[in-house]
Amino acid sequence: MEQISEATRNILGLQLPTDPRWVDLAAISIEAILTDHAWCEQKAATACISLIQRYTRKVKLVEDLAPIVTEEWGHFRLVLQEIRKRAFVLGNQRRDEYVHKLIAFQQKGGEEEGRLLDQLLTMALMEARSCERLKRVSEGLGDEEHVNC
Numbered sequence: 698m699e700q701i702s703e704a705t706r707n708i709l710g711l712q713l714p715t716d717p718r719w720v721d722l723a724a725i726s727i728e729a730i731l732t733d734h735a736w737c738e739q740k741a742a743t744a745c746i747s748l749i750q751r752y753t754r755k756v757k758l759v760e761d762l763a764p765i766v767t768e769e770w771g772h773f774r775l776v777l778q779e780i781r782k783r784a785f786v787l788g789n790q791r792r793d794e795y796v797h798k799l800i801a802f803q804q805k806g807g808e809e810e811g812r813l814l815d816q817l818l819t820m821a822l823m824e825a826r827s828c829e830r831l832k833r834v835s836e837g838l839g840d841e842e843h844v845n846c
């Protein structure tokens with residue numbers, strides 16, 4: 698299996714790279730990738746809003762997450778611009794098996810702090826993987842402006 702570069706591992710904390718077949722540009726639809734990515738950005742913003750709603754009394758958490766909501770929604774809008782620029786259409790959300798399996802792996806009971814930490818770590822992993830994959834796509838396209846996590 699291909700090793701992930703030291704630089705990527707250090708930045709993203711990922712231990713294994715995405716399967717190179719994932720970014721077989723001849724076999725994938727850029728419109729589908731962009732649609733998928735737009736919805737990932739929306740989910741990131743929504744997940745932060747949900748945490749703010751659930752942990753309102755955690756002042757630092759709320760203050761840290763509030764600007765991330767704005768940032769992630771900004772990413773959604775940027776991806777939407779890319780979709781429009783290419784005369785594509787934002788497609789429907791699809792069920793993401795990878796995300797559902799990660800969520801199923803999260804701690805369900807126990808202390809609130811443990812559940813929160815588990816949720817934050819899961820979100821960080823999804824963000825890192827999404828960033829890695831988008832980087833791979835943009836490298837394949839030779840179009841750096843697509844790198845947007």
Ligand SMILES: [Fe+2]
Nearest residue numbers: 738769772846
């Ligand atoms: Fe993002």
